[in-house]
Amino acid sequence: MAEPTTVIDLSRLSLSHGEGRRLELPVQLAPFELGGQTYEAVPSAPTVRLEVSRPSGGYALHLTLPVHLEGPCMRCLEPAALDLEVEAREVDQRGSEDEELSSPYVEDDELEIGRWAHDATILALPSRILCRPDCAGLCPICGESLNDNPHEHEAPRDPRWAALDNLKLE
Numbered sequence: 001m002a003e004p005t006t007v008i009d010l011s012r013l014s015l016s017h018g019e020g021r022r023l024e025l026p027v028q029l030a031p032f033e034l035g036g037q038t039y040e041a042v043p044s045a046p047t048v049r050l051e052v053s054r055p056s057g058g059y060a061l062h063l064t065l066p067v068h069l070e071g072p073c074m075r076c077l078e079p080a081a082l083d084l085e086v087e088a089r090e091v092d093q094r095g096s097e098d099e100e101l102s103s104p105y106v107e108d109d110e111l112e113i114g115r116w117a118h119d120a121t122i123l124a125l126p127s128r129i130l131c132r133p134d135c136a137g138l139c140p141i142c143g144e145s146l147n148d149n150p151h152e153h154e155a156p157r158d159p160r161w162a163a164l165d166n167l168k169l170e
Contacts, residue, residue, distance in 0.1 A: 005026065006115075008023075010052060010106070013052060016054065017056050019053070019054050021052050024048070025050070026045040027046065027048040027113050028114055029067070029117060032121070035074060037071055039071030042068050043068075047065070061103070063117060063120060064085065065085075065120075065121075066086075067086055067121050067124075068081065074129050076131060076146075092106040131147075132147075139153070
């Protein structure tokens with residue numbers, strides 16, 4: 001397998017206006033930090049498909065990559081895994097004042113594909129990474145897994161109501 005890539009020199013593709021090229025290459029993904037937990041791509045350098053086309057004065061870029069992430073469940077901390085198909089598009093039009101036509105990942109014809117793939121993956125993640133869709137999490141009282149042992153604790157009585165215990169009802 002080829003060495004993982006993080007930067008691509010777009011000028012070396014020698015694309016004329018109106019031409020395009022499709023590349024498939026491994027791209028190193030740094031671990032993801034979410035909610036104080038670390039999630040890692042397996043493999044750490046998935047194969048990315050990059051489509052580069054050359055409209056007048058810039059580049060149109062399309063990125064797709066399959067990502068398999070592993071890390072702790074956000075509810076119960078048991079091992080969790082997630083499979084995603086990440087897709088992102090960027091446009092870099094030279095000399096444009098419009099921010100939407102200037103990619104933050106392209107500078108001097110060099111595409112930071114590693115950073116782009118990492119950011120696109122973060123944006124594609126669900127709000128929670130769970131070990132299973134119906135994960136019950138941890139008991140807030142004793143910390144035991146509610147998946148393995150669903151249980152409830154008797155709620156402690158609010159001390160502000162303790163004076164009612166002294167009332168004598170006839």
